[in-house]
Amino acid sequence: MRKLSNQRRMTVALVMAVAAGAGISAPASADPGNPVELVVGLHPGVSADDALAGADVRVVDAGAVTEAGAVVVDVAARRAESATELLRRNPDVAFVEENHVASKADVTPNDPFWNEQWGLRKVNVPAAWSMTTGAGVTVAVLDTGVNEVSDLTGRVLPGYDFINDDADPVDDEGHGTAVASVIAGRGDDASGMAGVCWDCKILPVKVLDEEGSGDYLAIAKGIRYAADHGAKLINMSLAGSSSSPLLNSAVQYATDRGALVIAAAGNENTATRQYPAAIPQVLSVGGSTSSDGRYEWSNYGTSWVDIAAPGCNVAQDYRGRGYGDFCGTSSATPLVAGVAALMLSRKPDASGPFIGTVLSLSSSKLGWTTHGRVNAGRAVWAVTDTAAPTVALSAPKAGTLLHGTVTVSAGATDNVGLNRVELVVNGTVAAVDRTAPYSFRWNSGAYHGVVKVAVRAVDWTGRVQTATRSYEADNRGPALSVTAPRSGSTVRKAFTVKVTASDKRGVSKVEWLVGGKVAGTGTSFKVTPAKYGKTFTVRVRAYDKLGNVSYSPTYTYKR
Incomplete structure (x- = not known):
């Protein structure tokens, strides 16, 4: 029978460290009782007078035009929304946004091992903690079982053991407890380490034995059990080399019930697909370094490894004897699951697949995964976004004859943030820009006659807004x-x-x-x-x- 082995390297060390933190800024909301300041971005060569014509706003800082390519205005709070929409419809305006105020708002826990937890700081977890610490969310851990060690006190729910077929999912190997502590270790309690989602609950599902192996049938049963017991997030720090209709069916079962399955890509330093990570509905996780490189042991592949996370994290020993480095894609995976749990606590009605989409789109870009490295602060902020982006095609002007290489410019904004702006020609994506101001140098030489040119803005939740114009292209001789x-x-x-x-x-x-x-x-x-x-x-x-x-x-x- 095929076996599925856990993917990890773990060493235990009883060394204490001094707690420390790092600063990340987070947006602050404007007081609705005062006039609202708007920053109005201008396209090159456009005057502030032309851009603001008819908007009935008062210029506060005209000097920002030369300093930041924008002009700052204020408007009565009751008119802020309508003025913003009017300005965004002006083709001379590149973007409009509230003049947000930033302040130090991240949370620094007092846990002794916090100084060693570089991975959580790398992915902006402290910024996420300023919004939530995960109350009300359960993460299923399908592994070697979970022991309720000190940092997991009060965090572990009753679960099931599919190895011994009983209701006592004790961890007799240690891997599952390490995974659970990365997800939900108690934070800011002056003891041990801080888990990513320190107010989360863990549903332990034992599918691997004391040697860290389990057959696909036990794992499939565990996936279904977790979904049936209401877990929207299922962590599987395990991998096998064989694809399986049995696993596919179990993952589909969980997905149909609104769950997100998150799985380790494996530690063989190969682009060869591992399972269940390579199942399309599963969020596959690789291991990244402190400099956003790839750990040499992490599997990789832009076609199947969806996202990366720091691959070495502090975890608690399953006998409760101490803390140590827990390295591997088995360690990166629960970090991602913990971030997903923070997101779900901010938006409890969200489905698991939606959480996965926002996690992916809000990631910081890397070259060896499909989407990039998880960005917790951005993902937790973005998950509550309910507004589609705005986009306008500012150049070429309507009626322009397209010939040879042309510049296509767009103004695009979103109330939370944009993942990308795409240039779409006759329905096909021709180029992508991820940094404002959005502009494309596009060779129209392959086109003649009527051409539909569009710019498509995509935000971190996957919402899309498109602006389209039809032009005539002339790129043929007599x-x-x-x-x-x-x-x-x-x-x-x-x-x-x-x-x-x-x-x-x-x-x-x-x-x-x-x-x-x-x-x-x-x-x-x-x-x-x-x-x-x-x-x-x-x-x-x-x-x-x-x-x-x-x-x-x-x-x-x-x-």
């Missing part, structure tokens, strides 16, 4: 009709070749090429065979007034 002796003919006397050239923009030049060199111009050309070799070629080249060029077929003659 149409040519040539009257000449049949190619391949033998000619001895002089003969005349004629051409009719037509173009909507007008024809600027017609050239006659003999043997590849210009031999004459105009709409007719007299060919004297004696001037050329025993075999020679004749061809017409024509230019329109935009510089587009076209060629006739090549005529070959003998004499």
Whole structure:
């Protein structure tokens, strides 16, 4: 029977550390009783007067135009929404946003091992803690069982043991307890370490034995059990090399009930798919370093490893004897699950798949995963976003004739943040820009006639807004009709070749090429065979007034 092994490296060390923290800013809301300050971004060359015409706002800081490409205005709170919408519809305006105030708002726990927990600081968990610590959320841990060690006191719910088929999922190997402590270890209690979601509950589901192995049937049962017991988040720090309809079916069962399955990509330093991580509905996790590189042992692949997280984290020993480094994709996975739990506590009605989408889109970009490295502060902030982004196509102007390489510019904003802006041509994504101001240098040369050009803004929740214009593209030379002796003919006397050239923009030049060199111009050309070799070629080249060029077929003659 196929076995599925846990994926980890763990060492236990009884070394205490001094707690310390790092500062991350978080947005603060404006007082609705006071005038609202708006920052109005301007496209290059646009004056503040033109951009603000008709908006009935008062300029507060005109100097920001040269310093930040924007002008600061204020407006009565009751009119802020309507003024914002009016300004966003102005094609001269690149963006409009409230002049947010930032302040130090992250939480620094007093746990002795906090100084060692670089991974949580790397992914901005302290910023997320300023919004929630995860009350009301349960994470199912499918592993070797979970023991209620000191940092998990009051966190572990009754669960089930599918190895021994009883209701006592004790951890006799240690891996599951380490995983659970990364997710839900008590934080800010002046003891031990801080879990990502220190107010979460753990549903222990034992599917791996004392050697860290379990068959696919036990794991499939565990997935279904977790979904049936209301867990919207299922952590599986385990991996196997074989795909399986049994696992596929169990994951689909959980997904259909609103759960998100999160699984380790494995530790073989390979792009070879591992399961259940590579199942499409599963959020697959790789292990990243403190510099956002890839740990040499982490599996990778932009087609199946969805997201990364720090791969070495402090965890508690399953016998409660101490704390140590817990390294591997088994450690990265519960960090992601803990962030997902914080998000779910902010939006309890969200489905697991929606949480997975926001986690992915709000990540910080990396090259060896599909989406990037988890960003907890951004993800927890973004999950409550209910507004679609706004987007306007500012250039080229309507009626512009497209020819050659053109600049397509867009103004796009979102009340929480944008994942990306896409350039879409005739329904196909041609380019992506992730940094404002959004602009694309696009070669229109492959298009002629009517072209639909769109800019599509996508926010961190996956909401989309599109602005589209139809343009005419002209990237073809004149149409040519040539009257000449049949190619391949033998000619001895002089003969005349004629051409009719037509173009909507007008024809600027017609050239006659003999043997590849210009031999004459105009709409007719007299060919004297004696001037050329025993075999020679004749061809017409024509230019329109935009510089587009076209060629006739090549005529070959003998004499």
